[in-house]
Amino acid sequence: MQPVFKAMIDGETIAAAIEALESGWLGMGATVAEFEAELARFLELPDNRTVVAVNTGTSALHLALLAAGVGPGDEVLTPAFNNLADMQAILACGAEPVFVDVRLDDYGIDVTGAELMIGSATKAVLPLHYMGFPCDERVYEFAREYELRVVEDACHAIGTRRDNRLIGSEGDLQCFSFDPIKTMTCIDGGAVTCSREDADKIRRARLLGVVQPRERQYLEVGRSLADGGFGGYDVVDDGYRYHLANLHAAIGLSQLKRLPEWIVNRRQIARAYNVAFENLPIVTPEAELPQISMFGYAIRALGGERDELRAHLWEHEIDSGVHWRPAHWLTRFRSCRGAERLPVSDLLGSEIMTLPLWSEMDEEELACVVDAVWGFYG
Numbered sequence: 001m002q003p004v005f006k007a008m009i010d011g012e013t014i015a016a017a018i019e020a021l022e023s024g025w026l027g028m029g030a031t032v033a034e035f036e037a038e039l040a041r042f043l044e045l046p047d048n049r050t051v052v053a054v055n056t057g058t059s060a061l062h063l064a065l066l067a068a069g070v071g072p073g074d075e076v077l078t079p080a081f082n083n084l085a086d087m088q089a090i091l092a093c094g095a096e097p098v099f100v101d102v103r104l105d106d107y108g109i110d111v112t113g114a115e116l117m118i119g120s121a122t123k124a125v126l127p128l129h130y131m132g133f134p135c136d137e138r139v140y141e142f143a144r145e146y147e148l149r150v151v152e153d154a155c156h157a158i159g160t161r162r163d164n165r166l167i168g169s170e171g172d173l174q175c176f177s178f179d180p181i182k183t184m185t186c187i188d189g190g191a192v193t194c195s196r197e198d199a200d201k202i203r204r205a206r207l208l209g210v211v212q213p214r215e216r217q218y219l220e221v222g223r224s225l226a227d228g229g230f231g232g233y234d235v236v237d238d239g240y241r242y243h244l245a246n247l248h249a250a251i252g253l254s255q256l257k258r259l260p261e262w263i264v265n266r267r268q269i270a271r272a273y274n275v276a277f278e279n280l281p282i283v284t285p286e287a288e289l290p291q292i293s294m295f296g297y298a299i300r301a302l303g304g305e306r307d308e309l310r311a312h313l314w315e316h317e318i319d320s321g322v323h324w325r326p327a328h329w330l331t332r333f334r335s336c337r338g339a340e341r342l343p344v345s346d347l348l349g350s351e352i353m354t355l356p357l358w359s360e361m362d363e364e365e366l367a368c369v370v371d372a373v374w375g376f377y378g
């Protein structure tokens, strides 16, 4: 059976995990600081921006929204065609999602439509870079005009460039995930890229609100919590238990080394799929591939044939996914503002499916998928 996603756990990742397990300090420590620094380097962050690592992409979204000032009674504009984690992160702030539709070319936020949904409680906008394709950058002009904060869901887009600049290296706040199916994994992990000021808030909130010196936050292996006057700490804000552990950071560091190569491979696979499907009733997001870090290969199966195509692939031992059912189709979100009219999200909800794509997928595996898809269309 060919899976839709596959994590790349090589000998180096396993060795890194074993070393971390044997190091004697499994919680958050110096390895997390090292992971943050390497991630900042990979993402080419300028000096005024930084990385805060957390335990999941969902907590990255929650803390980024809180840092952006989202709270009870506020509204956050986001595409209904988005991950559930984004919806739950908004609810966790005591706020409500307000849905906007997506564009039919890149499946990202429709900025013009977003304008119609602005209300007095609108605090922030939460766009998504679907499958690694950067969303319409005019979302920033829109946000400036209405004085909104921007939290970008960049969970699919690690390594994607827009006009040669990496997602995360500019803008307001961006959230990344390193869960088991992402382009690189910490098993579980996440990160926020943002200004140093927002990062200070997020650093406190990720560890129970505790204000403590950097040396204690990122404890070196072998140093005791009683060392150097580490006894004194304070709490001034609400906090959560969202910090990343050394074990996960060590896994992430080993994965980061392979990431550039994986991004190239994935792009090649996407290009091969694009060529193979050129004459089939299949549509994919439009963008210039050289700039894109592909998280997954999503297609629209036209003509109402999505479910039959998936069944056909399954019979040929090829799994596929649906990313996603739009949020306004789900009971909790059915009556959110904006849910009444989302024609493109509705269309994608019924046509979208994800084909297998992973970092070291070989030509034979790719050919199997291509043959099975061609087999379906005869």
Ligand SMILES: *Cc1c(COP(=O)(O)O)cnc(C)c1O
Residues within 6 Å of the ligand: 055, 056, 057, 058, 059, 083, 085, 086, 128, 153, 155, 156, 177, 178, 179, 189, 190
């Ligand atoms: C994976 C993912 C998340 C959530 O990240 P977790 O690490 O699983 O909590 C949020 N948004 C998108 C687009 C994702 O793909």
